[in-house]
Amino acid sequence: MHPIERITQLLALSIGLSSLHMALAAGPHQRWWKGNLHTHSLWSDGDDFPEPIIEWYKNHGYNFLAISDHNILHEGDRWIEIDETLQQTAQNYRERYGPDWVVQRTKDSTTEIRLRRLEEYRPLFEAPASFLLIQSEEITENFERKPVHVNATNVKGYIPPQGGASVFDVMQRNVHAVLEQRKKTGQPMFPHINHPNYHYAVTPDEIARLEGEHFIEIYNGHPLVHNEGDSLHVSTEEMWDMILAYRLRSHGEMLFGLAVDDAHHYHEMNPQRSNPGRGWVVVESDSLSSEPIVSAMEQGKFYASSGVALESITFDGKRLSLSVAADSTVNYSTTFVGTRSGTESPVGVVLKVEEGSQASYEMDGTELYVRAVVKSNRKKINPYIVGEYEKAWIQPVTRELHR
DSSP states (O other): OOOOHHHHHHHHHHHHTTGGHHHHHHHTTTEEEEEEOOBBOTTTTOSSSSHHHHHHHHHOOOOOOOOOOBBBBOSSSSEEOOOOOGGGHHHHHHHHTTTTTOEEEETTTTTEOOOOOHHHHHHHOOBBTBBBBBBBEEEEETTTTTEEEEEETOOOSSOOOOOOOOOHHHHHHHHHHHHHHHHHHHHOOOOEEOOOTGGOOOOOHHHHTOOOOOOEEEOOOOOOOOOTSSSOOOHHHHHHHHHHHHHHHTTTOOOOEEEEBBOOSSSSSSSSSSSSHHHHHEEEEOOOOOOOHHHHTTTOOEEESOOOOEEEEEOOSSEEEEEEOOOOOOOOOEEEEEESSSSSSSSSSEEEESSSEEEEEEEOOOOOEEEEEEEEEEOOOOOOSSSSSEEEEEEEEOOOOOO
């Protein structure tokens, strides 16, 4: 039996129907697909092989995954040395996938294993209307010791770091590189700004001035990224409002908010490690393939979550409404946040708070945009920060933006 056939049979036993969960959980007129756009493997600085990482996500109800390793795609030959820290991981890999799949060699008395390429492991996991792998890369570099990371989702080929004369210049050059590849290849793809509060490297002003960038991570599950900010730095949500207000007042460009894992650690689950399952996006699309997923996200047809699931989101050009896939043991509160059009109006103010599993807000015409945050009183299991509660973030809308 071919190794792929053998492993596919093995995976089917454990995966079963779990990956259908999000599609079936959607409301009657909307179909949702749950996915993570930012995670890492042994191809860069993750601590496991791609196959068990993908299996974890598929077993936990995800419909798509982008493994976005630093400055590399899963192509070509890459061998890793099995040192003491990887002995158990390698043993688990061999036992799970078998000798016909695991390619290893001995070099200078050291065991090495070749990492399987995307084209090799993709057939093990992908299934129509069930699970999709999206080729991605985290374009990674530093400017004066400040980390500047831009994810490229659904890339056609490797994009090297572009360099630059400032943090802003580095971001802009890398964003342009992604958009240039899209133009040349015709393949839909988009860049997004990663964890802006990581080492507090990126400011709202720098992101606001970027050309061609429409996505920012407002929730990242890595324990060192400071989503909530501190006494000297705004939170990523506040940053989001500041950028939205500037852009919509000056040239009308939208910015959408993402939740991601940024997982690196798959063996030890605790808040001090960067684990899977902390943040994700749920995309409204008629089909599960890369082009419609990218297109839907570029239209804002998705929400971000750290635990709260929604049944529906509707916007008719005036009223934004939502319904939570409610747990009867959990209380929910929806806060509608926005900024009004006057240049002196405060940024990111609370427009309305509504308790319960359904909420709506009707615009009166003075708002630049309205977005919503659903908060639950259920604490998150394995949180990124102690005391975290589950949330969902609904994308901003304007009177000109119709779903």
